[in-house]
Amino acid sequence: MPLVLKLAFRNLFHDKLRFIATLIGIVFSIVLVTVQMGLYAGFGSMVTTMIDHASADLWVMPEATKCFEDPSLLDDRKRFRVRAIAGVAETLPLVTAFADWRMPSGSSTPIFVIGSDLKSESLLPWNVTDGSVDALSTPRAVAVDRSYLDRLGISGLNATAEIRRQKVKVVALTSGIRSFTTTPYVFMGLDHARAHTGTAANESTFILVRLAPDADLETVRSQILANVDDVEVLTPTEFAGRSRSFWLFGTGAGAALFAGALLGIIVGTVIVAQTLYSSTKEHLIEFATLRAMGSSSRYIHKVIICQALISAVIGFAVAALVDFGVVRLTEGGALPIVITPGLTLILFLLTVVMCVGSALAAIVQVTRIDPAVVFSR
Amino acid sequence: MTGAVIEAVDVAKALGTGVAQVHALKGVSLALKGGELVLLMGPSGSGKTTLLSVLGCILTPTSGMVRVHGRSIEGASPETLAKTRRDHVGFIFQSYHLFPTLNATDNVRLALDVRENPVEGAVAKAREALASVGLSHKVRAYPRELSSGQQQRVAIARAIVADATAILADEPTAALDSENGRAIMTILADIARDHRRGVLVVTHDRRLLPFASRIVHIEDGRIVGEEAGGGGGE
Numbered sequence: 001m002p003l004v005l006k007l008a009f010r011n012l013f014h015d016k017l018r019f020i021a022t023l024i025g026i027v028f029s030i031v032l033v034t035v036q037m038g039l040y041a042g043f044g045s046m047v048t049t050m051i052d053h054a055s056a057d058l059w060v061m062p063e064a065t066k067c068f069e070d071p072s073l074l075d076d077r078k079r080f081r082v083r084a085i086a087g088v089a090e091t092l093p094l095v096t097a098f099a100d101w102r103m104p105s106g107s108s109t110p111i112f113v114i115g116s117d118l119k120s121e122s123l124l125p126w127n128v129t130d131g132s133v134d135a136l137s138t139p140r141a142v143a144v145d146r147s148y149l150d151r152l153g154i155s156g157l158n159a160t161a162e163i164r165r166q167k168v169k170v171v172a173l174t175s176g177i178r179s180f181t182t183t184p185y186v187f188m189g190l191d192h193a194r195a196h197t198g199t200a201a202n203e204s205t206f207i208l209v210r211l212a213p214d215a216d217l218e219t220v221r222s223q224i225l226a227n228v229d230d231v232e233v234l235t236p237t238e239f240a241g242r243s244r245s246f247w248l249f250g251t252g253a254g255a256a257l258f259a260g261a262l263l264g265i266i267v268g269t270v271i272v273a274q275t276l277y278s279s280t281k282e283h284l285i286e287f288a289t290l291r292a293m294g295s296s297s298r299y300i301h302k303v304i305i306c307q308a309l310i311s312a313v314i315g316f317a318v319a320a321l322v323d324f325g326v327v328r329l330t331e332g333g334a335l336p337i338v339i340t341p342g343l344t345l346i347l348f349l350l351t352v353v354m355c356v357g358s359a360l361a362a363i364v365q366v367t368r369i370d371p372a373v374v375f376s377r
Numbered sequence: 378m379t380g381a382v383i384e385a386v387d388v389a390k391a392l393g394t395g396v397a398q399v400h401a402l403k404g405v406s407l408a409l410k411g412g413e414l415v416l417l418m419g420p421s422g423s424g425k426t427t428l429l430s431v432l433g434c435i436l437t438p439t440s441g442m443v444r445v446h447g448r449s450i451e452g453a454s455p456e457t458l459a460k461t462r463r464d465h466v467g468f469i470f471q472s473y474h475l476f477p478t479l480n481a482t483d484n485v486r487l488a489l490d491v492r493e494n495p496v497e498g499a500v501a502k503a504r505e506a507l508a509s510v511g512l513s514h515k516v517r518a519y520p521r522e523l524s525s526g527q528q529q530r531v532a533i534a535r536a537i538v539a540d541a542t543a544i545l546a547d548e549p550t551a552a553l554d555s556e557n558g559r560a561i562m563t564i565l566a567d568i569a570r571d572h573r574r575g576v577l578v579v580t581h582d583r584r585l586l587p588f589a590s591r592i593v594h595i596e597d598g599r600i601v602g603e604e605a606g607g608g609g610g611e
Contacts, residue, residue: 003483003490010478289474292435293535294463295491296456371435374470375426375547 004299008306011283019311022275026315027322029268030351034323036261037347038337040254042330045338046180047247048240050114054123056092056208058221059239063230066250067243069112069181071096076202078228085223087215092122093204095190097197098183102162103153111152111163111186112179115193122208125187130157131172136189143172148184163196180247180335209233265354272311272358280304280362284369291371300366304359312355316348381408381444382465382543382575383432388441389598390427401427403598404441409543409575414566414588416606417579419595425579426547428595432577433466433545434458446542463491467536469546469565473528475520475535481507482516485534492539506534510564526557533564537572544568544576555584562588 001009012019045052050068051059060082062072076093083091095115102108116123124133125143135141142163144152154161159170163186172187179185194201211220221233234242248254280287287300323339330337390402401424409415409432419425430436431443434450437458443450445465450458462468467488475484485503489496496502504516510530520528529549536544546565550558562578566588569576578585586592589606 003486006483007476007479007487010476014478285474286476289470289476290487290491291459292433292462292468292474293488293491294459294461294466296459299491372430374468374474375430 004302005306005310008303008310011279011303012307012310015279015282018275018279022272022311023315023318025271025275026268026311026351026355027319029264029271029354030316030319030347031322031326032264032267033261033350034319034339034343034347035326035337036257036264037343038323038327038339039335040248040257040261041340041343042336042338043180043253043257044244044248046178046335047243049177050123050185051236051240051243053126054094054208054236055121055210056236057211057217058209058224059234059236060091060207060209060224060228060231061205061234061239063232065232066246068096068239070246071098071205073199073203073205074207074231075200076204078231079204079207081228082207082209082224085220085227087212087220087223088209089212089215090120090210092117092120092208092210093190094123094206094208095193095197095199095203096205097193097199099163099186099197101152101184101186102165104159104161105153107153109151109153110183112181112183113163113193113197114185114187115190115197116187117190125172125174125177127175127177128172129175131170133172135171136187138171140166140168140192141171141188142168142192143174143187144170144184145177146173146175147178149173151184164198166196168192168196265350268351269354269358272308272355273361275311276304276308276359276362277365279307280365284366285373287366288369288371288373291369292374297367301363304362304366305356308355308359309352312351315355316351319347319351320344381410382446383577384408384444385428385432385438386442386444388428388431388438388443390424390431390436391439392427401598402431402438405595405598405600406441407432407593407600409577411542411573411575412569413590414569414576414578414606416585416589416592417577417595418581418583418592420581423595424598425595427598429545429547429577429579432543433468434461463488463539465542467539467541467544469529469532469536469544469549471548471551473520473525473532475528475531477520480517480519481512481523481531481534484520484531485538488535488539496539502538503534506538507531509537510534511560524557526553526560529553529557529561530564533561533568537568537574542574544574546576546578548579548581550580550582550585558582558584 079091097113099111099113100108101111118137157170157173161168224233290300327337327339385405385407388402388405392399392401417425431438445461482503485506486499489499507516510533512530550561562585565576568574587607592604592606594602
């Protein structure tokens with residue numbers, strides 16, 4: 001092992017209690033940042049889950065639609081105008097709306113209805129664990145996620161309830177299709193959805209556009225905008241971005257998550273800086289000896305930065321274990337914490353930057369060291 | 378060129394500022410040549426350690442000149458002074474200043490590790506240096522496992538391992554009993570004689586006189602006398 005690294009290790013481990021305190025600080029900081037960023041990632045992924053699973057090249061929606069859960073209506077004349085544009089292969093109406101679900105017990109709960117053309121498979125339920133999507137074509141058939149069975153007051157497949165005083169029957173159960181608003185999604189056929197939400201037969205919330213194989217997306221988009229009034233045309237990526245932006249920043253939820261993450265970084269930086277500073281102060285005579293021996297400032301800085309990096313790596317490893325537990329705990333929850341490999345890498349780099357940045361105070365202190373102190377002690 | 382390893386010419390050094398300023402050195406000239414062991418003696422506050430620090434390029438003189446192997450260090454930056462120290466000077470301190478978390482070999486190896494270019498076979502060199510001061514059986518021992526005399530020997534090994542041409546020792550026997558003190562001085566005298574290095578020892582201890590090739594007396598920041606010692610040397 002290089003001597004610089006060995007010296008850094010020994011300086012850190014020399015006072016085990018202080019090192020443990022440092023680790024706790026780093027772990028607390030990183031776990032806090034991870035939870036906030038994981039929530040952000042989970043939230044960001046959940047708010048776009050429907051857009052991500054829809055099969056469309058373009059989304060046509062009423063102007064100023066904020067997100068998927070912001071239903072306004074388009075009439076079918078607009079859909080026909082879109083269909084007439086060169087390069088458009090299919091226009092698929094999608095109906096979404098909030099409604100009341102009346103349980104067998106008589107109480108009710110809000111739901112979010114998603115109705116699509118079953119044959120075109122524009123937005124069908126996925127991860128079906130019980131029953132089948134095909135069964136949705138039968139009268140009054142709906143699909144719900146099994147995690148909402150209690151909320152919906154039903155026992156499972158074949159259970160019945162009412163939406164707008166009309167009976168519905170659960171013919172398919174899904175797994176993992178959760179709503180971040182905690183309002184359960186209820187899938188059904190397009191006509192059933194219109195009937196259950198009071199939407200006219202010639203209206204829909206969105207028009208999903210599929211392009212012909214050789215069509216140019218931007219040309220089609222500009223043609224739609226030129227020929228159809230009062231609509232916006234977004235790609236799935238753009239619509240997902242708008243939804244995410246609305247929920248994360250329009251509502252302040254994202255700012256709160258970022259504030260929490262920032263707090264974690266500040267706490268971690270201060271704790272690590274304090275530890276490195278006091279460790280350096282304790283070993284000042286040794287650094288002065290190194291300086292008297294002719295060591296360059298760079299060599300001494302390397303020792304301190306190695307101490308910071310060792311703290312970062314060990315702290316991050318412990319934090320990763322804690323994070324793994326937190327992820328497992330929230331997996332089935334209303335808002336799961338999502339940690340992707342990319343986020344893990346970012347968090348590791350953040351830990352390293354935080355720890356090395358924390359070493360600055362110690363480096364400034366050691367830079368001012370007078371090697372002549374070795375003669376006075 | 379004077380042939381001196383390190384040389385101070387009419388050096389003055391003021392420490393502190395304003396009313397607290399002390400003129401620790403007042404026009405001191407001293408040359409340390411290879412192969413000699415010079416004792417620098419004087420009462421407390423006479424300027425011994427300040428002169429050692431100036432000769433060792435730790436302090437820069439207020440006026441006058443310090444030359445290391447004939448090259449003036451005037452105007453040198455702290456990093457240049459550090460390089461001069463690591464290339465030419467080895468220090469031995471009264472309280473050893475060993476690194477408590479490193480074993481004897483690593484303590485010695487540090488003097489090689491601080492060099493910009495890695496030294497090949499650093500561990501072997503460090504052990505060789507330890508063997509030369511009679512500590513081949515303690516290469517893995519930590520400072521807390523060594524006696525005071527052994528700790529000072531490790532410090533000597535650290536001072537000589539990088540082939541410094543000048544060894545500057547500040548009261549190296551002050552914390553040792555007379556037997557260990559003699560042993561340390563024997564090693565230092567051997568280093569001067571056998572390796573042609575200049576060794577300067579700051580001390581109060583008159584029992585060290587037999588080891589010196591030359592004895593320089595300093596008082597109130599001035600050299601007040603010089604005499605030949607009873608030790609070998611040039």
